[in-house]
Amino acid sequence: xxxxxxxxxxxxxxxxxxxxxxxxxxxxxxxxxxxxxxxxxxxxxxxxxxxxxxxxxxxxxxxxxxxxxxxxxxxxxxxxxxxxxxxxxxxxxxxxxxxxxxxxxxxxxxxxxxxxxxxxxxxxxxxxxxxxxxxxxxxxxxxxxxxxxxxxxxxxxxxxxxxxxxxxxxxxxxxxxxxxxxxxxxxxxxxxxxxxxxxxxxxxxxxxxxxxxxxxxxxxxxxxxxxxxxxxxxxxxxxxxxxxxxxxxxxxxxxxxxxxxxxxxxxxxxxxxxxxxxxxxxxxxxxxxxxxxxxxxxxxxxxxxxxxxxx
Numbered sequence: 001x002x003x004x005x006x007x008x009x010x011x012x013x014x015x016x017x018x019x020x021x022x023x024x025x026x027x028x029x030x031x032x033x034x035x036x037x038x039x040x041x042x043x044x045x046x047x048x049x050x051x052x053x054x055x056x057x058x059x060x061x062x063x064x065x066x067x068x069x070x071x072x073x074x075x076x077x078x079x080x081x082x083x084x085x086x087x088x089x090x091x092x093x094x095x096x097x098x099x100x101x102x103x104x105x106x107x108x109x110x111x112x113x114x115x116x117x118x119x120x121x122x123x124x125x126x127x128x129x130x131x132x133x134x135x136x137x138x139x140x141x142x143x144x145x146x147x148x149x150x151x152x153x154x155x156x157x158x159x160x161x162x163x164x165x166x167x168x169x170x171x172x173x174x175x176x177x178x179x180x181x182x183x184x185x186x187x188x189x190x191x192x193x194x195x196x197x198x199x200x201x202x203x204x205x206x207x208x209x210x211x212x213x214x215x216x217x218x219x220x221x222x223x224x225x226x227x228x229x230x231x232x233x234x235x236x237x238x239x240x241x242x243x244x245x246x247x248x249x250x251x252x253x254x255x256x257x258x259x260x261x262x263x264x265x266x267x268x269x270x271x272x273x274x275x276x277x278x279x280x281x282x283x284x285x286x287x288x289x290x291x292x293x294x295x296x297x298x299x300x301x302x303x304x305x306x307x308x309x310x311x
Contacts, residue, residue, distance in 0.1 A: 001100060001183045004078040006030040010047035011164045011171075012084040015105060018172035019082060020055050024179055027076040028058040032087055065094050073097055080182065082175055083137065090137060100182060102137035105171040107164070109149060110135060111192045114142035115200035119167070120160045120225035126217070129153050130163070132171045134178045136189055143197070145189035147178045159227035205230040212258035212309050215275035216248035234258070234308045236285065236300070241308065244290055245282035258308040268293035271308060 001024045005016050008031050019026050029052035034043040045053070052059050058076070062069040065088060074097050081095070081102035095102050108118035109131040115121075122130040131151040138144035150170060158166075181187035208230040210219055223232040223246045231242045247267060255261060255272040262270050267279035284290040297303055 001025070001179060002027045002077060002079045003179065004028050004030060004073060004076065004081050004098070005048075005052075006081060006083040006086040007048045008032040008046045008087045009085050011107070011168045012048050012086075012105075013051045014168045014172035015082070015084045015175050016048055016051055016055075018176050019179075020057065022176045022179070024176075024183070026055075026057055027078050028060050028073070030060045030062075030073070030086065033061040033063060065091065070094055070097060080179065081137070082179065084171060084175070089141070092139070095137060103147070103175065103178060104135050104137050104142070104144065105175050106133045106135060106142055107131075107167040107171065108133065109151065110142055110146060111194060111197035113200050114197055117200040117203050119163050120203055121198075121200040122154065123158060123160060123163070123225040124221050126156070126221060127154055130167070132167050132174055134171070134174050135192075143192060143194065145191050147181075147187060147189045148174050150174060157224070159224045161228045203230065208232045210234045210243065210309065212271070213274040216273045216278040217276070219273055219278050220246045220248050235310065236306065236308055238311050240286035242284040242290075243280055243282075244284060245280075247279040247281060249277040249279050251277040256307060258310070260304050260306050260308065262304055263293075263297055269297060269303065 003019060003024050003026055005019055005026055007016060016029065029048060031046045031048045034045050037044040049059055049061065060072055070093060078098055080100040081098045083103065084105040090102065106118065108122060110133040113121045129151050131149060133146055134148040135146050136144035152166060178187060208226045210222065210232055223243050226232050233240060233242045235241055249267055249270060257272050257274050259272045260269060261272055264270050264279065269280040270277045271280060281293050282290060283296045
C-alpha cells in the first residue's frame with residue numbers, strides 16, 4: 001500500500017523504520033516543522049524528520065493542515081495514513097485524502113488514557129499494566145475502532161523514558177501487521193467502550209512541582225512519570241532542585257513534610273512526606289550536573305534538618 005506516515009518524536013521512529021522496511025511504500029513523511037531548542041534556541045528537526053532524511057524519504061512539515069498542505073499530500077497519491085504521535089488534529093477534509101483510511105498508534109490500553117500523555121498518566125495512576133493500541137483515526141480524539149491491542153505489564157519502576165522505549169518497537173510491529181491485514185482484506189476492528197474512557201492532558205512544566213504532603217508513593221510516581229521532562233522538582237534553600245531518582249521507604253513518620261530526616265546508607269537521603277519517607281537517590285541543583293545521593297550529600301554537609309520546597 002502507498003502509506004503517508006505522520007509522526008514527530010523519537011517514540012515514532014521505530015514505526016517509520018518498520019514501515020520503510022516493509023512491503024509497503026512510504027510515499028512521504030509528515031512531521032512537525034523545525035523548532036527552537038537548547039540554550040542557543042537554534043532550529044532543530046524532529047526525530048522523525050532526521051530519520052526520514054536518512055532514509056531518503058520525502059518530508060512534509062506544515063504549520064497547519066490547510067488547503068496547501070492537502071494539495072501536497074494529495075499529489076503523493078497515498079492510500080493510507082499511519083500516525084504515531086504527530087501532534088496535530090486531522091480534519092475531515094484531510095482524512096478524505098486516504099481511500100483506505102487512517103490508523104493511529106496509541107501507547108495505552110484504549111479507552112484508558114486517551115489524549116496526549118498516556119505514558120506518564122499510566123505511571124501516575126499506578127497502573128499495573130499498560131499497552132499499545134492500533135486504532136482507526138476518528139473525529140473524537142483516540143475514540144476510533146480498535147484493530148489491535150497488546151498488554152505490557154508494569155513493575156512500578158518504569159520512567160516515562162524507559163516505558164516509551166519499550167512500547168515503541170511493539171507499536172511498530174503492530175502497525176505493520178495491521179496494514180498488512182488491511183492490504184490483504186482481512187483486517188477487522190471493534191468499537192471501544194466509550195463509557196470506560198479516561199482522558200489525559202498535555203504535561204506542563206509546573207506539573208513537576210513536588211507537593212511534599214503527598215505520599216511517598218505518589219511523589220515517586222511523579223519522579224518517574226516526569227522523567228525526562230519536565231522532571232519532578234522542589235527547592236533547596238530557594239534554589240531549584242530536580243529529583244531524578246527516588247524510592248518510597250515505609251515509615252511511621254509524622255514529621256513536617258519536606259524535611260530531610262536523615263541519610264540512610266542503604267537507601268539515600270530520606271525526606272518526610274505526607275505518608276512514609278521518600279529516599280532521594282539522584283538529584284540536580286540548578287545549573288549543576290546530576291549527582292548520586294552520596295556525592296550530593298557531600299556538597300551539602302548540613303542537609304539533615306533542612307526543609308525542601310520552601311523559599
